[in-house]
Amino acid sequence: MNSTDAALKKLFLKEILPLAERFHSEGKEFFLTKPKPGAETYYKKRGETKAVIEEIGVTEDRANNDFEKKLVDMWTEQGYPELAVLAPKLSKLAKSLRLVTKQEEEVSSFIYVMF
Amino acid sequence: MSNIILGISAFYHDSAAALLKDGEIIAAAQEERFSRKKHDPRFPHSAINYCLEEAFIESSEIDAVVFYDSPTLTWDRILKNCMMAGEDGLEQFQKAAHSILGVKIWVKDYVVNSIGSLGKLDRLLFTEHHMAHAASAFYPSPFKEAAIITIDGVGEWATTTVGKGSDNKIDLLWEIDYPHSLGLLYSAVTYYCGFKVNSGEYKLMGLAPYGQPVYYKTIRENLIDVKDDGSYCLNTEYFGYLNSLKMTNEKFEHLFGGPAREPETHILRKEMDLAASIQKVTEEVVLLIAGHAKKETHSENLVLAGGVALNCVANGLLLKENLFDDIWIQPAAGDAGGALGAAMLVSNMYFDVPRKINPTGRDTQKGSYLGPAYQYSEILAFLERNGFPYEKITDQEQRAEKVAQGIADGQIVGYFSGRMEYGPRALGARSILGDPRNNETQSKMNLKIKYRESFRPFAPSVLAEDVNDFFDLKKESPYMLLVAPVKQELRLQTSISEFWESEDDDMLNIVNQPRSDIPAVTHVDYSARVQTVNQIDNPDYHSIIKKFKDLTGYGILVNTSFNVRGEPIVCSPQDAYQCFMRTEMDLLVLGDFLLQKREQPEFEDKDNWESAYELD
Numbered sequence: 001m002n003s004t005d006a007a008l009k010k011l012f013l014k015e016i017l018p019l020a021e022r023f024h025s026e027g028k029e030f031f032l033t034k035p036k037p038g039a040e041t042y043y044k045k046r047g048e049t050k051a052v053i054e055e056i057g058v059t060e061d062r063a064n065n066d067f068e069k070k071l072v073d074m075w076t077e078q079g080y081p082e083l084a085v086l087a088p089k090l091s092k093l094a095k096s097l098r099l100v101t102k103q104e105e106e107v108s109s110f111i112y113v114m115f
Numbered sequence: 116m117s118n119i120i121l122g123i124s125a126f127y128h129d130s131a132a133a134l135l136k137d138g139e140i141i142a143a144a145q146e147e148r149f150s151r152k153k154h155d156p157r158f159p160h161s162a163i164n165y166c167l168e169e170a171f172i173e174s175s176e177i178d179a180v181v182f183y184d185s186p187t188l189t190w191d192r193i194l195k196n197c198m199m200a201g202e203d204g205l206e207q208f209q210k211a212a213h214s215i216l217g218v219k220i221w222v223k224d225y226v227v228n229s230i231g232s233l234g235k236l237d238r239l240l241f242t243e244h245h246m247a248h249a250a251s252a253f254y255p256s257p258f259k260e261a262a263i264i265t266i267d268g269v270g271e272w273a274t275t276t277v278g279k280g281s282d283n284k285i286d287l288l289w290e291i292d293y294p295h296s297l298g299l300l301y302s303a304v305t306y307y308c309g310f311k312v313n314s315g316e317y318k319l320m321g322l323a324p325y326g327q328p329v330y331y332k333t334i335r336e337n338l339i340d341v342k343d344d345g346s347y348c349l350n351t352e353y354f355g356y357l358n359s360l361k362m363t364n365e366k367f368e369h370l371f372g373g374p375a376r377e378p379e380t381h382i383l384r385k386e387m388d389l390a391a392s393i394q395k396v397t398e399e400v401v402l403l404i405a406g407h408a409k410k411e412t413h414s415e416n417l418v419l420a421g422g423v424a425l426n427c428v429a430n431g432l433l434l435k436e437n438l439f440d441d442i443w444i445q446p447a448a449g450d451a452g453g454a455l456g457a458a459m460l461v462s463n464m465y466f467d468v469p470r471k472i473n474p475t476g477r478d479t480q481k482g483s484y485l486g487p488a489y490q491y492s493e494i495l496a497f498l499e500r501n502g503f504p505y506e507k508i509t510d511q512e513q514r515a516e517k518v519a520q521g522i523a524d525g526q527i528v529g530y531f532s533g534r535m536e537y538g539p540r541a542l543g544a545r546s547i548l549g550d551p552r553n554n555e556t557q558s559k560m561n562l563k564i565k566y567r568e569s570f571r572p573f574a575p576s577v578l579a580e581d582v583n584d585f586f587d588l589k590k591e592s593p594y595m596l597l598v599a600p601v602k603q604e605l606r607l608q609t610s611i612s613e614f615w616e617s618e619d620d621d622m623l624n625i626v627n628q629p630r631s632d633i634p635a636v637t638h639v640d641y642s643a644r645v646q647t648v649n650q651i652d653n654p655d656y657h658s659i660i661k662k663f664k665d666l667t668g669y670g671i672l673v674n675t676s677f678n679v680r681g682e683p684i685v686c687s688p689q690d691a692y693q694c695f696m697r698t699e700m701d702l703l704v705l706g707d708f709l710l711q712k713r714e715q716p717e718f719e720d721k722d723n724w725e726s727a728y729e730l731d
Binding site for chain 2: 008023024033041049054105106109110
C-alpha cells in the first residue's frame, strides 16, 4: 500500500468512521435506507430550482482552495460542522492523489459508475 | 462576435464533447468513436479537437468551457454513503477518493492540457448533472414550454428529477436522491442476469418479451416502494452498491433463488422472466412519474433525458398513454448528452443567448447528425492509397437505386454517409442495412455480422410518410427512441404463448418463427423500435428507402449500428472498411463509393480484434 492509500485508510478509520458511528448513535442518518411506513411521497422538493453554475479558478492553489472552501461552505450550511473540519485534510489529500491517480480507462462491468 | 461554448462530459462513462455557437449546436461527439474504446470514460481530447475543427475555431475563441457534473456535490454523496456503510465503506472510500479527489476536481488541468486555455472566461464552469440532462432534453426540443423528467443511475445526489422548461428557463422542482434510483435498480437486475452494468441494460430490455413478469410482485414487495405520484424508495438491504463494488448482494441472490448468472452462459427462463418483471416495474414507475409531472406542470409537452430515457419500450407506452400531446427525448439521453446539456445551460442561463427554436416546429438537434463527415477527397485518398476496388457513383439517385437493389437482392450493406450520429443509435449515417422481409436476416445479421446474441431484435428505418402502413405509431420517431406495435394485419401467429407457458428456454425456437411480413424487425411480442426517416434530416437515406419501396413495395429497412459486438459504432472510412472486411457484409457504401466484398483483396487483419473488443 502506498503512502497516499495509507493516509486515506487512516483518515477513514481514525476520523470518518468514528464520526459516522457518532452520527448513527445520535440518530443522524444521511438518507433513508428502506421505505418509510406511512410516507406519502418520496419526492424531495428542491430548494434551488434554477441552474447553479459553479466556477472554479485557474491556478492550482485556487482550484484546490475553491474545492476546500466549497466543502466547508456546503457542510456548514447543511449543519455538519464536523464534516467541514475534514475539508482541509481532504484538500491536502487531493493534492497527493492528483500526483498518483490516473484516469480510469475501463468502465466497470459489475457496478454502475457512480464516482 | 459569436458566443462559443464547449461542453464536456467525462470520467464516468461515455465521455463526450459538444460545441455551441450563438446557441446553435455545431458539433457533438462521443470519445469512444475516436478512441475505438466502447463507452470510453477518459477525458475526450479527440472529441474536443473534432468540435473545434468542425467550428473552424481556435480554443482562444471559446467563451466558456463547462463540465456537466459537480465534483463537490458528488464527493458529498460519496462521503456520506461511505459513512452510512460503516467499516464496509472503506473500499469504496479509497476508490472514490482516487476518482474524485485525484481526477475529477482537477478537470480544469485536463482542459488546459487539451486545448491550452479555459476560454475567454478563464474559469471552468460546472453544472449539476441532472440540470445538464434536463437542458439536453428541453433546449433542443421543438417546445416553447414542457414538463421535464430526467431519470438515470445517479448524478451527484439526484437520480430522478421533475421540472418544467419555459422559453429559455428551466426549473427542476422535485427530485429523488441516491441511493433510491430506478436506474440503479435496473442495473442491479442487469448485473444479476449476467449482463454488463453500464452497457448491458438495453439487452435486458430486448430480453423482456421472451419472459413473463413472474417476479413483479417479488420486486414490488421487497425491493421498491412506489407511491401513486411515481416517487419511490428502494430497500437498500438487497443491494451491494452502497457498501461494495457489486450491484447486488447475498440477500438479493437469496430473494431470487440463487447466484447471478455467469456472463456468456446460457440464458434461462429465470433471466427472461426477471427481464420482463423489471421492465414492467420500470414502465409503471415512469408512467406514474409522468402523471405527476403532468399534474404539477399542466404542460401539454414532455421532454425526457437521463439513461433510463433510453428505455424505448417505456417511452412507447408513455406516448400511447396520451398524458401529453407530444414527447421529445434527447437522442444522447445518457451521459454523453450531458456535454450538450451543460453547454446549452451555460448558453441560455449564464450568457443569456436567445434560445434557438426551429420555426418549422421541428427540433434543433439536426437529426443528431452532429459528428464528423468525411469529404469525397478524403474517402478517395483512403481507397486509392490502399488499392481497394470501388465503383464511384456521384449521382445520388443512381447510387440509391444500386444500394436498394443490393438490399432487395439479399445483400447486407454497410452504409457510411455524411455526419456521424450523436447518441447510441445509428440513424442512417453509420448503419448496417438489410431486407426486413427476409426471415433469415435477423439470424444472419446477429451471427455473421454483429457476432452477438441471437435473441436480440433489429430495428426498422421506415419512410416517415409510410410509418402507419407498418406500425401503430402516432408521431415521428426520428431518433429510434420509441417502440411501437407492428400493425395487427401484418402479424403472423407464433407459438410465443406456448413458449411462455412452457419450461422451454431455447429462444431460437421463437426467434426463427416469422412473426410478420417484416420478420427481421418484428420482435417476439410484435413490437419494433422505430426510426422514421424524413427527407429533411437525411435525404440520401430517405432516397435509398424510397428506392427500396419502388422495387419491393416496402418503404422500410433493417437498420442496425455499423459495428461488431463490443466495438463502438464506426467513425472513419478506415473503421468502416475494417468492420466490413471482418464480417460477412456484402456491400460497403462510403459516401459516393461502393465496394463489393467479392472484389476486395484478402484482408490482413493486423489487430486481433476479436480479443481487442471485449464482449459487451
